[in-house]
Amino acid sequence: MTVRESVLDAIGYTPLVRLRRLGEGLRPTIYAKLEFQNIGGSVKDRAALSMIRAAEQEGLLSPGGTVVEGTSGNTGIGLALVAAHLGYRSVVFxxxxxxxxxxxxxxxxxAEVHLVGDYVPRxxxxxxxxxxxxxxxxxPGAWLARQYDNPANPAAHEASTGPEIWRDTAGGITHFVASVGTGGTISGTAKFLKKASSGAVQVVAADPDHSVYGGGDGGAKYVEGAGHALHPESLEDVWPEAFDTVLVDRYIRITDRDSILTARRAAREEGLLIGGTSGTALAAALRLAEELDESHTVVVIIPDSGRNYLSTYFDDEWLTSAGFSDPAEPALSVGSLLPxxxxxxxxxxxxxxxxxxIQELVRRGADCSLPAFLALDRGTSFGAVHPREVSAAVTLRSLAAAVESNPRxxxxxxxxxxxxxxxxxxxxAVADLAQHPGQLLAVLVDGRIAATARQPFAGPDRSQEPAASRGII
Ligand SMILES: Cc1ncc(COP(=O)(O)O)c(C=O)c1O
Known part of the structure; x- marks a missing residue:
């Protein structure tokens, strides 16, 4: 058994696991690097430890100090556990x-956690x-980790993730696949692997479909921690300094649906419970593997575990509510309300x-019988957008009333x-919407608003049923 002298020594040294079931029928060998085996449960433990150690060495963080960061979670968890172990206060936005x-x-x-607005320009x-x-x-005494621009973030992966992969594949890796948040993982690991292989290892960035990194429109996305969304009011598109784009040979774009369904497949077919960005990376690795042969070895980073997403990607109700699963009973579902x-x-x-x-709608031939149109600041066409991007749903009646009082x-x-x-x-199920007759509905397909409808009727009166059966506990 391997003995670690402290919690901090239990960061890194994660295993490579061959994907036997998901890799069936594919010619290359595919290994998943299980970063959820880090002590705090994600790849970001490495960056967190490296950034804190660098700050200490540079005199930016000293005993009694406070570690501060804005993060979608995993970096915060890494920072919080390292801070706890070393006796620092941690504050996470x-x-x-x-x-x-x-x-x-x-x-x-x-950690002290401050929740902030989701969709705000940079x-x-x-x-x-x-x-x-x-x-x-x-x-006083606070140090901001700045993971997006902190060189100690990619440096962690150049010093540990890359060498581990090279050693564990005995230098046999030919393709490296990772999702990109700050870019620390892909840049640091790729830097080491490119150098060790004299440039031979191919580096593939697995990117959510709408992410700007891979050429998407910057729209909001469902996977947490990877990809680069761009708020429409952002004055400029600033990419992280931690992301060295020169090292990426190729982007493979993966839809939210594929990311989520691949994560679910991994749990059910491989026995590997992985998160959404792992689903993104795995979907890209499987797609890549279709082009390769027996001489190739693909390593894909699994940044965190599906345990973080049991109430979302792995929850059947959530999946249905976001439009990621097909209706069990189409005739009784919201889809049946659409013309x-x-x-x-x-x-x-x-x-x-x-x-x-109004002129704009007429010019574009909008169907005036539709219950509503969407208003948002990005895009001027018909399309399917994430509900977070919508500033309002607008009905023709409300526009007509407003134009009557003042067209200008x-x-x-x-x-x-x-x-x-x-x-x-x-x-x-339409019956699940019974409380709000006449309510305007934004209908999601694959997480994006693909239609609008109105809730037509009050539905059965369930007030006499026991509370538990109505979902009230
Ligand atoms: C779940 C998850 N996947 C992927 C990433 C991307 O890692 P990196 O920031 O090193 O690019 C992160 C980063 O926070 C993450 O939390």
Missing amino acids: APAATATEKIRLLRAYG SHPGHLANRAAAFAAGT GPAAGVPILPAGLTVGEA AAFSPAAQQGEPFASVGIGT
Whole structure:
């Protein structure tokens, strides 16, 4: 048995596990590097330890100090556990949509957690990076980790992840696949592997479909921790300094659906419980493997475990509510309320008058019988967007009422012409929506709004049933 002298020594040395079942029928050997075996449960433990050690060496963090970071979870968990072990206070700013499991973990390690708005431009003071920076600036003894730009982040992987893979494959690795958040994992590991193989190892970035890294439109996404979304009001698109794009040979873009369903497949077919970004990386590795032969060895990074996502990707109800699963009973589901195929909803750009908004809809031939259109600041066409990107759902009636009173009034979707809406999966049972007759529904297919509908009737009165059967506990 291997003995580790402290918790910090239990970071790194993660195993490579051959994917026998998922790799069946594919010619190359595929190994998963199980980064959830790090003591804090993710690949980010390596970066957290490396950044804290570097800060200590540079005199930026000393006894009694406070570790601060804005993070979607895993870096915070790594920082919190290293801080706990070394006696520092830790304060983490996390997006409100972060998986509850991760927020509870942060608190379990003694971190103070501040939840901040999810969809905020990078330049806004409310953006989590700015909130964390402001907190650090105003707190004596505080040190801000700045994982996106901290060289100690990729350096951790150059010093440990890369050498481990090279050693464990006896120099046989030919392709390295990883998802990209800060870029620390892919850049540091690739730097080592490229050098060790004299440039032969091919480096593949597995990127969520909408991520800007791989050429996407910057739209919001479902996998937490990887990819690069771009808020429409962002003044510039700043890429992390930790991400050395020169080292990436190729991007493979993976939809939210493929990421999530691949993670679920890994649990059920391989017995490997992995998170969403692991699903992204694994889906890319499997796609890549189809092009390769027996002479190749693919190593794919599994950044964290599916235990962090039991209430989301692995929860059947969640899957249905986000439109990722097909309706069990199509005739009784939200899909049955739609007059036609769910092919996207007309989108109104910002900055118009109400009169122009109507003209825009007419010009684009929008079907005026649709229950609603969407207003958002990105994009001007028909399409399917993440509900987080929508500033309001707008009905023709509300536009007509506004234009009657003042056609030159600014189109102000959230304030005036908008109507509250609920996001529901296309496979959600209509009976589950009974409480809100007439409510406007944004219908999700694969997590994106692909149609609008109205909840038609009140449904059966279930008030006499026991509370538990109505889902109230
Ligand atoms: C779940 C998950 N996957 C992937 C990544 C990406 O790792 P990196 O920041 O090293 O690019 C992160 C980073 O936070 C993560 O939390």
